[in-house]
Amino acid sequence: MASPAGMRKSPPPPEWSAVTRFFRPNGALSRTHPAFESRPGQVAMAEEVERALEGNRKLIVEAGTGTGKTLAYLVPALLSGRRVVISTGTKALQEQLYFRDVPFLERVFGEPLRVCYMKGRGNYACRQKIYDAENMPVLSGLEEVADFQVIRDWEKTTETGDRAEIRTLPEGSTAWAKIDARSELCAGQKCKQFERCFITLMHQRASEADIIIVNHHLFFADLAVRREDQAKILPDYNAVIFDEAHEIEDTAGQYFGFIASNYRVQELRRDVAAMSRTRKFGSEELDRILTRLEEVALQFFDKLPGAEGRGSFLSRGEFLDQHHETYTDLLAAFDLLASHLKLIQDAPQEIIPLFRRALELRQAIQFLIESEDQRFVYWIERRGRGVFLQATPIDVAEVLREHLWNRVDAAVLTSATLAVAGGFEFVESRLGLEGARTLVAPSPFEYDRQALLYVADHLPQPSSPAYVKAASEEIVKLLNASRGRAFVLFTSYQQMRQIYDRVSFGIEYPVLLQGTGPRMALLEEFRETPHCVLFATSSFWQGVDVPGEQLSCVIIDKLPFAAPNDPVVDARIRNIRESGGNPFYDYQIPQAAIALKQGFGRLIRTRSDRGVLALLDSRITRQRYGQVFFDSLPDYSFTMNMSDVEKFFDV
Ligand code: SF4
Structure with missing residues (x-):
């Protein structure tokens, strides 16, 4: 990549790194930014990030509000010449980086930057589902029909398929839930739309990008599938930078754990039924199997202990003794569904993800009830009609050490809140990053x-x-x-x-x-x-x-x-x-x-x-x-x- 436009005229002192030259007074940043003020905290952080990326190190930085930490990691990442994944706590911050900070830096560098963003599949439209919905009665109610019309018109012009582009679409739009690109119902390469699928296009952009902006959920979803040696979601990368890194422990815990809920079983049942209608593999036998699955799942989740809220599930052994029959009936219902799906003649491709989901849900339930792995805490949450059975790793430090820190060349963790009484021992021990370099980049505020x-x-x-x-x-x-x-x-x-x-x-x-x-x-x-x-x-x-x-x-x-x-x-x-x-x-x-x-x-x-x-x-x-x-x-x-x-x- 070329140097920033404003830095080409006079040769810089050799002791200044590219990053220092960028941030110094009269450097590239000050020439482009009308209200530029050199901030010592920002320069110190940018230099440390540069050193971490160059020297394959791990770095933790607390950057107080107003430090300008976004540029302090984006610029060294861009100048590093390596593929860097930047992971943020929220989709809002992802969008801010991509739509505000990256265009600003393109003006400074005087050329387009190879940066893209990736979100979870549920944020993108599935073209095939949109086309199917035009011909089949899957929409219900005026609101859904109105939302769908907006989505259908937008699909013709959007380049990304990212729902964030439709500002008027309500957050909980049920029409969107029927046409989003979640993998559960995706036919993958066999899909007629595969070449122009928004997910395919997103992956193509990512494979050509130097910087990929994701959120923690997508990052750890990717890490979890890599751990299982399954497919990967993100392309391979050399370094990762976590913004809002104080949230990593909780998000990692979610993706390295197990979860099963009555809602997930209901969704599976609904998706199989809907797909059997659209792809014409329905039968009376399949209806019976689905009804049986629903019945035994209802009994099973009803019998789980606990009141509204979250509570430990310490009595798993007792539960198994008392409700052994219901539990084995539920596993058998999953087995029956999976073997039925497997034996369907001339099955459409969409059956494969449904089959996989049935097996995964069965495995999760078996782990949640029978596992004796002491590294997990087993617990139940009841929220309204939802019953969520979960296993969360008690300590994610070991998992992160093995599957992330030991595998990635360089890692930077930053947030406005990481240090406790000026020290980083807490975050280091919680995340398994002992020995990382640390820095407190002071805020310019008085x-x-x-x-x-x-x-x-x-x-x-x-x-x-x-x-x-x-x-x-x-x-x-x-x-x-x-x-x-x-x-x-x-x-x-x-x-x-x-x-x-x-x-x-x-x-x-x-x-x-x-x-x-x-x-x-x-x-x-x-x-x-x-x-x-x-x-x-x-x-x-x-x-x-x-x-x-x-x-x-x-x-x-x-x-x-x-x-x-x-x-x-x-x-x-x-x-x-x-x-x-x-x-x-x-x-x-x-x-x-x-x-x-x-x-x-x-x-x-x-x-x-x-x-x-x-x-x-x-x-x-x-x-x-x-x-x-x-x-x-x-x-x-x-x-x-x-x-x-x-x-x-x-x-
Ligand atoms: S490949 Fe999958 S997500 Fe993409 S359009 Fe086809 S079914 Fe939808």
Whole structure:
């Protein structure tokens, strides 16, 4: 690849690397970016990323808000001459990189860059299904028909087939679910549309690209299939860069575990029935087999223990003794379906993925019920009518070491929240990356001037029965001081509801409550409504950006320790204890410190933002471990007096 356009005129000093030359004052970046300011944190990070890619190293970087970390990894990746996968926490960040940062860098470099993005197959349209839907009655209701018409017209012109291009399509569009390109019903190379299939085109673009932008879900889905020595989703790559790397442990856990649910069985049954109609391999016998599968699956999932929510499944042996017949009936029903599909004469290609799904689901259920592998925690979640039986690796460090860090040449992990009290031991041990190089790239913000941290030290402990009333009164005072313009963030849904009921009538500002509308719609309303207040839980603690005065106060109810009765958290705690560690100091405090930093990180997004962070949990000042939280947060000004908060807003 050529050097950036602005760097060709005068030969640079030999001691400066390509990356340093790019970011230095009067370098390529400053010539293209009208508001360029050299940021030491950005330069330091970019140089470390360059060294990691060149020297085949592993690197962990905490890059505070405003560092400009995206360019600090994109530029060295582009200049490295290697194929680099960049994995982000969300599809929104993927799009931001591809549609905002890459075009900007193309202007700087003065040439097109070989960058593409890949998302999961469910994001793309299946041309064959769209054509089939035109001729067969698969759509129901006016809304589905209207959505389908939009999709059909768009399919004729889109180059990518990515649903994100259709801004008007509702998030949960049922028409989309009937025509998306998920692999379950894909005929692959035998499909008439294969050459012009959006999935084929996506893979072609990826095979020609230097940089492939994916999200963590797709990345770990790929890693999981590679581990099984099955096919791969991504082309081979030399290096990986994880943005929002604090989410890796949870996402990896999902893909290296097992899951079975009543919904998955129902979907399989529905897909086989629908495909047997469209591809004409239906029969009375197949109907009987599907009905039997549905019946025994219903019995099996009904008999699983547990109430609404997540709980450990410690009684698997007992369950098997009591319900052995139902369990073996279910396995037999899968076997019957699989052998029936296999024996169909002149079977269409679409049968193969259905056959594979029946076998995989059967294997998953057998593992979930019978496996004695102690490296997993076995648990059940009930959500409304859904029953999800799961096995999650207790410690993903070993899996990542074996299947990722040892196989990839270079890896960079970055996020605004990775360090605990300035150190990286927590993330290193959780992810199996001991010995990686580390860097804290400082934010250019003046936190002590821009933000005031207020701790309501006088409140009762969060576990006290008096807490809800006292915290509600405190929130009213804070919201009056900030004149609304606040996020009130909670660690539990129940506490949010209780406090919302008390506070919403006590203030004169408009109040929004999580759960009363889609997340993006609530956020949009918050941005557009003067003096608005939003009550929310964990999904608003990260990935939310509201720069400016509209968000001037972030209130957090308590230190965000993960619920110790959650089956996965509980298993990790026990595992650390059994290995001789101290789960509270080694796991629970560091995890909560990172979460607190994430939540408070919503407030200051630019150099001109200012506001108050309020914590309604006195344990941070009264317990010895509170110091770890203070040491992990940026250098905010600090007070325990409400009068300072009022003064701050009076300025
Ligand atoms: S190859 Fe698969 S995803 Fe692509 S159009 Fe054909 S059936 Fe649909």
